[in-house]
Amino acid sequence: MSSRDAGRQPKYQRIAAELRAAVAAGEYGPGERLPGENDLMVAHGVARMTARQALGVLQAEGIVEARKGAGVFVRDFKPIRRRGIERLAHARWGEGRSVWEADAAGRELLVDSVEVSEEDASDAIAGVLDMAEGGGEKVCVRRRRYTLDGKPVLLATSYLPADLVSDTPITQPDTGPGGLYARLADLGRKPVRFREEIRSRMPSADEAERLTLPAGVPVVLVARTAFDAEGAAVEVNEMVLDSSAYVLEYGFEA
Amino acid sequence: MSSRDAGRQPKYQRIAAELRAAVAAGEYGPGERLPGENDLMVAHGVARMTARQALGVLQAEGIVEARKGAGVFVRDFKPIRRRGIERLAHARWGEGRSVWEADAAGRELLVDSVEVSEEDASDAIAGVLDMAEGGGEKVCVRRRRYTLDGKPVLLATSYLPADLVSDTPITQPDTGPGGLYARLADLGRKPVRFREEIRSRMPSADEAERLTLPAGVPVVLVARTAFDAEGAAVEVNEMVLDSSAYVLEYGFEA
DNA sequence: TAGTGGTCTAGACCACGTA
């Protein structure tokens, strides 16, 4: 460190803190450009790598996004709401205003790509899904990607027992009116109960690419298991969500 | 770049990919030490900052954790399960057990610190909570931190209308048997319905410190609103969870 | 005490976006 230490904090942390405060104070609004590496070098009298490190802190925090050749910009947060109840049932839940705003108004969630294949079940899937006796460990795998206003926001992978769904539209890209669950109903295996397990972590390199995630944006993992009237697990759907695009909502009674 | 480009990828990405694969293949198990900066410099013939950058990638992905003066180690993932339904069933909290103690599966989840105060409601909270007419915008705020096996994993902040809970144990650090919701029941405002909103992002510097989070670990935010029999929102609980410590679970019917 | 990661410098060349 060259001259003063300024409160026992590393220079790059001080610079980061200053920028963070400025963003929080609204000096730089969503989408606006921050001082770049060169600006910070001059303003604080530091080397390029130090200015870079300061900006790296804000990127890792998800506050800011760097665009090559353009600059560093304040990120925006406009999620959509995904309701655990409503989307799979008709019951209306939770009147009253919500804590986080999430407007889906006028924005389109579309399937971007569909891929269907038959594969050997992983141990994790085989352990959850109720496979028929002697039916092997084959599963029908449906991989889809969803985009919101053109931006990919969700990767979904469904697993179903292969012998259950063979020779049905479920093995086709287009499952027909009502979708997957309507076809399961046709088979007399209509899902009536669901369990969703949720966690979060940083994306793998592959996930970051397929969701076009900038640095500092985690993914939310939702694993949904669908049970039929007999309590058999007929489908497992593993979803990977862009955490900056979604607010999940669940309701339940005491 | 000095000699070969090796597939259009930056050196540090190649090194990171190699280490990532090695970890995935089990060459380095949870808790084990990876090659350090010096090792990578020698092995790949790169400068210190480049080796550092490679390790930085794995840290940002949450795969690995650096310990000053010791080395870089593979991180472990041992979450506990938090069930949305069972934990609030009145069969549990109605009879002397508080909400959070309910699911310490073998491991101990303890309250680390409690802080109670009366504050002006933020716009977000005031918009959600049903405040009495003319009762002002004051809210009772209860801040708690929970630790699991000594490690902080959850920050919880409850907001309740101040005029509703004044002169009750809710304004005390210890709310008594059955906890907060039992006291609301005493007031004839027993919560009967709940809504939980969930999102995820990287922690603020403050959150990272209070949860002792290493780099590359996001937080999960859970905002729970409790409604009484009249449908009035009597409590909002904003929680910040260490994402590596929790799996959330919800169940519902079609 | 020896080795580790953390911070920092002062240069360099590149690919990219915007104008």
Next chain:
DNA sequence: ACGTGGTCTAGACCACTAG
């Protein structure tokens, strides 16, 4: 064409942890 962020080098000193 110019400025931007992205990558990289070859040094340096420090604080911390472990043996």
